Amino acid sequence: MQLYNYFRSSASFRVRIALELKGLPYDYVPVHLVKGEQKQDAYAAVSASRLVPTLVTDGGERLAQSMAIIEYLDETHPEPALLPADALGRAHVRALAQLIACEIHPLNNLRVLKYLVRDLKVEEEAKNAWYRHWVRDGLEILERELAQLPPSTFCYGDTPSLADCCLVPQIFNGKRFNVDFSGLPRTMAAFDACMAHPAFQRAQPSSCPDNEA
Ligand SMILES: N[C@@H](CCC(=O)N[C@@H](CS)C(=O)NCC(=O)O)C(=O)O
Numbered sequence: 001m002q003l004y005n006y007f008r009s010s011a012s013f014r015v016r017i018a019l020e021l022k023g024l025p026y027d028y029v030p031v032h033l034v035k036g037e038q039k040q041d042a043y044a045a046v047s048a049s050r051l052v053p054t055l056v057t058d059g060g061e062r063l064a065q066s067m068a069i070i071e072y073l074d075e076t077h078p079e080p081a082l083l084p085a086d087a088l089g090r091a092h093v094r095a096l097a098q099l100i101a102c103e104i105h106p107l108n109n110l111r112v113l114k115y116l117v118r119d120l121k122v123e124e125e126a127k128n129a130w131y132r133h134w135v136r137d138g139l140e141i142l143e144r145e146l147a148q149l150p151p152s153t154f155c156y157g158d159t160p161s162l163a164d165c166c167l168v169p170q171i172f173n174g175k176r177f178n179v180d181f182s183g184l185p186r187t188m189a190a191f192d193a194c195m196a197h198p199a200f201q202r203a204q205p206s207s208c209p210d211n212e213a
Contacts (some may be wrong), residue, residue, distance in 0.1 A: 104138030
């Protein structure tokens with residue numbers, strides 16, 4: 001398999017975590033987002049959306065969207081499972097994952113932040129305030145959701161799930177923008193549990209071949 005991705009991309013990081021949790025080898029193909037490589041011909045031929053990640057399967061199929069890719073990996077390589085065996089559990093995990101991937105992340109994507117600054121002429125500090133507001137707001141919602149679930153080591157249960165694949169990159173991203181993580185005990189405990197796990201360590205930006213210190 002090949003993963004077109006970028007060390008700092010949250011959506012790419014989600015897929016790297018899933019690949020590492022499942023122990024699946026892959027070729028790392030870097031796409032430098034800040035240099036705009038996602039819009040150049042080479043990657044446009046791979047990705048209709050010009051977004052990372054793209055997973056190319058051993059059979060040559062190109063897959064987009066991190067959540068769809070992770071569910072594909074979970075179905076084709078079921079151990080360890082990233083979704084619970086029961087329907088209710090799966091609904092809870094998908095709800096947590098989608099809260100991060102669909103409610104928080106899209107508001108803070110590179111192209112959205114660029115549009116604020118370049119087209120709407122928003123000042124850098126106002127852009128950062130936008131970022132911090134929406135990440136903090138989303139994490140407070142996540143914390144309230146987690147508080148309604150039974151105690152657990154990870155976001156849901158005592159093994160990492162799709163929700164943890166989404167949580168960790170969002171926290172890494174928030175750290176870069178100095179988001180306030182105080183008063184989020186369940187969220188940060190799940191993050192800490194993940195970061196004590198070798199698969200999350202191997203997937204993190206500083207372990208990537210294209211990492212820029
Ligand atoms: N919903 C998509 C989001 C993909 C996405 O937004 N990727 C970002 C990096 S995290 C990207 O490629 N941004 C390039 C750009 O904004 O030009 C997924 O989960 O894969």
